Amino acid sequence: MYRILISLFFCFSLLSTSAQDGSPSVHSSIDSSFYGISASVNIDSITISASRAGFSIQDFINIMLTDESFYLAFKNLRSLCYSFSNNLEFFNDTGKTIASYSGVSRQNFTNGCRSMNVLSEEIHGQFFNNGNYKHYTTRLYDRVFITHGVNCSDSNASIQKESKSSSNIEHQISMLKKMIFSPGIEADLPLVGQKMAIFSDKMSKYYDYSISVVNKDATECYLFSVTLKPEFQERKKKKTIIKHLNTYFAKEDLQVISRNYNVAYKTPLYSFDIDIDILLDKINDKYVPININYDGYWDLPLKKPEIARFSVWLFDFLPLEQ
Numbered sequence: 001m002y003r004i005l006i007s008l009f010f011c012f013s014l015l016s017t018s019a020q021d022g023s024p025s026v027h028s029s030i031d032s033s034f035y036g037i038s039a040s041v042n043i044d045s046i047t048i049s050a051s052r053a054g055f056s057i058q059d060f061i062n063i064m065l066t067d068e069s070f071y072l073a074f075k076n077l078r079s080l081c082y083s084f085s086n087n088l089e090f091f092n093d094t095g096k097t098i099a100s101y102s103g104v105s106r107q108n109f110t111n112g113c114r115s116m117n118v119l120s121e122e123i124h125g126q127f128f129n130n131g132n133y134k135h136y137t138t139r140l141y142d143r144v145f146i147t148h149g150v151n152c153s154d155s156n157a158s159i160q161k162e163s164k165s166s167s168n169i170e171h172q173i174s175m176l177k178k179m180i181f182s183p184g185i186e187a188d189l190p191l192v193g194q195k196m197a198i199f200s201d202k203m204s205k206y207y208d209y210s211i212s213v214v215n216k217d218a219t220e221c222y223l224f225s226v227t228l229k230p231e232f233q234e235r236k237k238k239k240t241i242i243k244h245l246n247t248y249f250a251k252e253d254l255q256v257i258s259r260n261y262n263v264a265y266k267t268p269l270y271s272f273d274i275d276i277d278i279l280l281d282k283i284n285d286k287y288v289p290i291n292i293n294y295d296g297y298w299d300l301p302l303k304k305p306e307i308a309r310f311s312v313w314l315f316d317f318l319p320l321e322q
Helices: 002-014 032-040 045-052 057-066 069-079 136-145 168-181
Strands: 041-043 082-091 097-110 113-125 207-216 219-228 242-250 256-266 271-283 286-299 306-315
Touching: 057 219, 069 097, 069 256, 069 286, 082 136, 136 306, 219 256
Parallel strands: 041 207
Antiparallel strands: 082 097, 082 306, 097 113, 207 219, 219 242, 242 256, 256 271, 271 286, 286 306
């Protein structure tokens, strides 16, 4: 159980980029239990007009369930040169900052290998303990965003399907990554897997769904929103994990350009409450994440509760290496 919870926190908060290669498709096979959801989606008049022009609501639901453009945008980072600033803060239960880190680094990509240089950094408080990261959140953050030495193993490697010989923990992590990049799909995980299937007959009774046309950072988008129904905001807390989910699709190509969501769960043994906000942009004709914000709390067995906030800004991109 402890390893499952650590994996859950890791995949929700840090968005590691292992997933199946592919491209979005509205014709992929979708479980029939999802088809009824289109009848309960609230749509605005602009979206209705688009539907009449040949873009059906069910097509949109299918795209939401099968889209892989979000994952591919993160994968593009593996073969780019760019700079990024990172700011991390840890707080006690009264809101006082107990540790912080801010810095600017540069990822280099040459001959299929990536490396990183720290350009500047500033550290305050109890960030390290005997030379090691004091907080587990920082270790997970490091695993995803920081490159140590030269890494040639995963920059261009194709991601293979999980084998039957995969360890139990690797299987759990694989399922959790699928939930990040394809929210709404049930994961093969004890206790929480079915609760992630927010479009299923079992879970749809807890949610309101809506589609609208909005502008997001000067880009006209379809906004797909999933929110808990008012009557379930306080009740049945253990029945749901995703509390809200907003996904912005660029109208011109249905690329996901932003996603924000809140996941929360509480039991006598463990609890977490995490907000994630991610923004993508097109750089050199490729989509990449340019801003990631995390604000969260988690309390797991045998670990001290951690309240943390971090933000990452990515900039000064050079073209993808061919």
